Amino acid sequence: MNDTADPGAPLIELERATVCRGAVPVLHELDLRIDRRRHTAILGPNGCGKSTLVKLVTRELYPVAREGAAPVRVLGRSRWDVFALRSLLGVVAPDLQRDLLRAPGLTGEDAVLSGFFAAQRVPADGVDAAMRERAAAALAQCDAAHLAARPIAELSTGETRRVLIARAIAHRPQALLLDEPTTGLDVAAQAHFLATLRRLARAGTTLVLVTHHVEEIVPEIDRVILLRGGRVFADGAPAQVLTSARLSALYGLPLRVEHDGGGWRLAGADPNVSFSTAREH
Numbered sequence: 001m002n003d004t005a006d007p008g009a010p011l012i013e014l015e016r017a018t019v020c021r022g023a024v025p026v027l028h029e030l031d032l033r034i035d036r037r038r039h040t041a042i043l044g045p046n047g048c049g050k051s052t053l054v055k056l057v058t059r060e061l062y063p064v065a066r067e068g069a070a071p072v073r074v075l076g077r078s079r080w081d082v083f084a085l086r087s088l089l090g091v092v093a094p095d096l097q098r099d100l101l102r103a104p105g106l107t108g109e110d111a112v113l114s115g116f117f118a119a120q121r122v123p124a125d126g127v128d129a130a131m132r133e134r135a136a137a138a139l140a141q142c143d144a145a146h147l148a149a150r151p152i153a154e155l156s157t158g159e160t161r162r163v164l165i166a167r168a169i170a171h172r173p174q175a176l177l178l179d180e181p182t183t184g185l186d187v188a189a190q191a192h193f194l195a196t197l198r199r200l201a202r203a204g205t206t207l208v209l210v211t212h213h214v215e216e217i218v219p220e221i222d223r224v225i226l227l228r229g230g231r232v233f234a235d236g237a238p239a240q241v242l243t244s245a246r247l248s249a250l251y252g253l254p255l256r257v258e259h260d261g262g263g264w265r266l267a268g269a270d271p272n273v274s275f276s277t278a279r280e281h
């Protein structure tokens, strides 16, 4: 199989893509196109299909087969060797974290190096000095250099998450697919991570960020997609989509969205209720 990406193609194209989990459809005939360098955030209530969408792109899940054009194309192609595809994408997702934690004897450095091979392990003779250098730089960028020699099975949630983010960025992917990437990070690590995201976005790495936290919608993100019940509920520029009315309708609860100096915040209609600090982990 040819494993190169079409350089002019969109990052993601979904055409009437339906995905079932068990016997139940959780994405319903979804039409969606995300172009490269169109930094996109995806928000929606629990269970609306956000992680399913990420897994569809990384080929952990497949769409229901149907007649006509392929329902899913990534970087212009509907067929990929999954390892080749995943080496073009930097992924931070809970399942990946779980898989890495199960890999026997993996250190922080190994976990980052495994990203070069889109695997959960490092081939004995596959690592060169340049990879080690880039892994060290990525760990340092995530304030995790001190975790390089530690077994990742022994790290705290936030420490593991830092290593996972380093893994996602070390091989300089074309796009980052981030499924709730700041889970478990303390405030300093979150701020640091968001600054890293902004820098990568400005340098040309396409961001696709699944999040529950509007404050993670950094100014470089120029498109927001709201999902509800496996369908697109709203799609457009952040200022158009992130309105109090829309988010209240999405979550079925009165919410107030605030926007100042490029940052977003979500508050309850009751001004004493703030959601920006009530982060569920």
Ligand SMILES: Nc1ncnc2c1ncn2[C@@H]1O[C@H](COP(=O)(O)OP(=O)(O)OP(=O)(O)O)[C@@H](O)[C@H]1O
Binding pocket: 021, 022, 026, 044, 045, 046, 047, 048, 049, 050, 051, 052, 053
């Ligand atoms: N392995 C599975 N088997 C059956 N149903 C599943 C499975 N995994 C997920 N689902 C269901 O698919 C739906 C979509 O799940 P998904 O994980 O994509 O939601 P999500 O939007 O990422 O939610 P959250 O915000 O809670 O992470 C949910 O109803 C969920 O219960």
